[in-house]
Amino acid sequence: MAYYVKYSDMKSGENGETLFYISDESGKRELWQMNLVDGKVSQVTYEEENIKDYWFEEHGVVLAIDHNGNERNQLHRLEGEGALPFIQEPDYFHHYGIYDEARGKFMLTRNHHSSAVFELCSYNRQEGLVILEEFKSPAYIKKQLGEETLLMTIDVDNIDKELYTYNMREGSLSKLPMPKGRFKSILLNSDDGPAYAVADWDDGYLNLYEVDLTDWSHVKVTSFPWDMEHFKLSGDGKSAVISVNENGCSTLYHYDPGSHEVQKVNFRADGVIHSMEWPDSDELYLLFSSTDVPHCICRLDMERKEQEIMLQNNGDIEEIRWRMLSFTSFDGLEVPYFLYEPKNGHGSVIHVHGGPESQARPEFNELYYRLYKEGITVAVPNIRGSLGYGRFYLKADDREKRLDAMADVVALRTHLIDRRDMNRENISIMGRSYGGFMTLLLVTHHPELWRKAVDIVGISDLTTFLHDTPSWRRDLRSAEYGFLGVHDKMFDEISPLMRAEYVKAPLMIFHSHHDSRVPFTESVQMAERMKNNGQDVTFTAYENEGHTFMRRQNLDNMNGKIIKFLVE
Template sequence: MTNFIKYLNIKLKDGHLYYISDETGKRELHKYNLADSSSAQVTNEVQNVKNYWFVNDHLMISTDYNGNEREQLKLAEEELELTYAPDYYHHYGTYMDGHLFYFRNHQEKSEFELCRSDLKGESGIIRSFQNPTKIISKFQDNQLLLSQDVTNIDSQLYLYDIVADEMEKLPFPEGRFKNYHSMGEDAAIFVSDFNNGYMNLYSLDKNTWAYERLTDFNWNVEHLILDGGTAYLTLNVNGYSTLYEYEIENGRLTPLEILTDGVIHSMKKEQGGLYILYSSMSEPHSFYKYDIGSGTLEKMFGNSPADTPVETAADTYVSFDALDVPYYLYKQPGENVRTVIHIHGGPESQARPEFNELYYKLYEAGYQIAVPNIRGSTGYHKFYIGLDDQLKRLDALEDIVHLRTHLIERESADPDNVFIMGRSYGGFMTLMAMTQYPDLWKGAVDIVGISHLRTLLQNTSKWRRHLRSHEYGFIGTHDDFFEATAPLENIQREMPPLRIFHSKYDVRVPFSESDQMYGRMKRKGRDVDFVAYENEGHQYMHTENIDDMNGEIVNFFNGLSREK
């Protein structure tokens, strides 16, 4: 049974700190009274609560069905369904002039429809867009700031006039854009990678669209809170969060040297305090308050400390082409240590030095765990993200092989007991590693992974297909490469045992990806087993299922490593 609660998404309202947690066995909204330290469950939904907003003194939540990501919007206190269209995804944007504005798109179509709804559930479509489109913010009255995806990484910004039904392409380069904050009629602040390949802070003249880079970090700005002329921001430094106070007018940057050994997951400010959700490789999720005036930090509530002390490290190793690849290590003492390599998903994502219950349980069982950010990961220079695109996929595989060698030579890994596992794209890399290099691994675990890039692209949502093709390759252009690298087509005579986990309502990596891999391996007589969860999507949210999977993985590795 799980020993740790997962917390997400802080917001502050009326003297309460709101958050989502899985303490009831699935994700529900809770609130913590800042005055008397009491807590209460706010929602009691049949499905998991995915997100929430405070809209004109109403509490709006989103839920989906068994993790299928087709979120529906609801006023929680009134039990009023604002959207009830189970075949559509709904992406909330903003509230303006008495109306909600959001995008929706059908699971089988590529159009994104901009919708307007009152708080009684009456809605209508304003305009359709052919590319994936998001609402960034209200800009001025009757104007929305929008972004349209150009690739899997970059977007283009537009201004949409609702009354005139006119779209204006804004004079910004294509790039990543987030954390837009208006500073009145004439100015705004935002974060982008327009100039130097890292996510930095920019100022904007809202009348001329002129923008200026305010910071020159060689790491990415992540969270941003604007409080008058002062910004509180976190910087992602090799995955670790560092917190700064930034005075916009004079450019003075002051580090706030707290909680530097892990990840700040969420952060909000009220009066003189910063409220922070934090975890590290050895510390489970907890809430902290930082008093800005006194510089003091106190833990408010959260998980109790982990029972087993964890020795951790962050380092790099040299891959085949002299590229330095960063990784985190849950380090075990001694020689010939049983070792697990875990590959994160995405691939446009990043392993972080945060608490992970599966890693902790493996560590308790005597394994050391290495978690790399192989080429293609985010969190570093933008150049690094593109190093695995399309025909460069095998370069990322070589990163994994070189990590194994590094761990044996430098970190006392037992060459006869090195395991590999991964989730989503990490599952694909796991399957590639075990089919291309079957002799290197004692066993492998694939969680909601891809077994063939071509069938993934054929079966994923139409709007997602084009974006993922920029990363993986295009059907009709890269078919030979898809076939040559597909784990499904490269099952060897001798292979390490494989355990597969997937879920029936996964819309990002369809269930068929695991089903076909399991069926092919079974027909060829390989050692494979498959666990399918009936009420999950791409991200598992029921603690019962998470506990079951974690236990199965530990038992699987233990059984193999005990074999003579």
């Protein structure tokens, strides 16, 4: 079976003549590079585990590598073809920050897997790892400002962050005068120019702000009614490009920092720009995919307005029928979704994304594509609680409103039958992570609606989930789902585990032993409860994966089982 390579995390090398990216071409995620002069590609790392992230520093390349997908990243230096560890503490999650060249130290935050405390640390070979500050919420380094100051974010809840500075010389922490909100990135311009931040401080949408680093005053300079996803300055700081997530699709714009004028760039707007790099003033590189365009790297000549694909994906692909649509839910809320609709289809499935603070987008999804090729219609909604549609929409499913999100999926099913002529007897439900929880809610609260169901790393009971998930994650998730000791009655009333006996549809469950987000036991207890009831359930567990499956062998195994299950 031919498969489609996933590319991610594209970054420009120091000389501007090389693009680096993570690819699973070898069967797992490794670091690769492309020479922009001759177009040649080569594999950079050869590790047993997946490369999770990487950064360029003065001394070389820093790599984040975990064990079997457990997300406890350990830090390595890339030397030759080998990755040599320099911070190895398997019980800790390490969140890389910067390399402080003046002090010759790495700056990072870390947290023990069983603790809610985050620690700001420095590291060099002589002193080892030194703890500088402790935080009671997740804390991350975003940027170094001058020689003395770190810009940091501290999570307020699962959505909002507050900004702080940490003075490394004085060892002091100061809260900045920005309101709490979503904060995506900050980019420094020339020494005398403003900094640019992407945040939602004003109206609930991620937009561009100019920030004065002396008094931290800030002015919003774009007004998109959607979320901005990427912002890149040209080398001279006189020009910029912006990509905006407009109803799921990426739209590319040119931005003039002097006049604040925004002008749309002629680049396809029917997919997702995953990342972009602008190593020189003329050529912009975009990592792109769409429903029928597997991940590829494109070069866009900003002067001539010409574009070409520099790195093409593997495997044959053909154009598919898909569209962006919406439906009206039970309370009048307009809910967006996109639809893969094959001709002469013989069955359909609704797929609910994870998060819930996430968004389904028309990027290339190999499972959707293969289901479509088998004649299965795939409907992918962004039910209430999804990102991309403003703060009101994002908060519309919190706590006691959880079943309102479930009702969105029921309303979509009715819409597909009434407006898209789907066979009511042949509609299945599927979801991953939070989408797996939503799947289990739907087959236990509305068991008569579904032909089959697939739950991937889903929550089966909010009480056991919040009790067993790491304490630092529990605090954040409780703001979304509810709090132990406060919302216990609601948890019991809606619990799929408590209602397992009502499931009528054959259920297929997938999970992994090293999941650090949704405990493996969530799927074990659901599968065992149904087996003890004599119900139709199958359970597949992967020994070497975490919450996000990354090994090609496992992905092929899971996708093959799901396709066969839904097609039969």
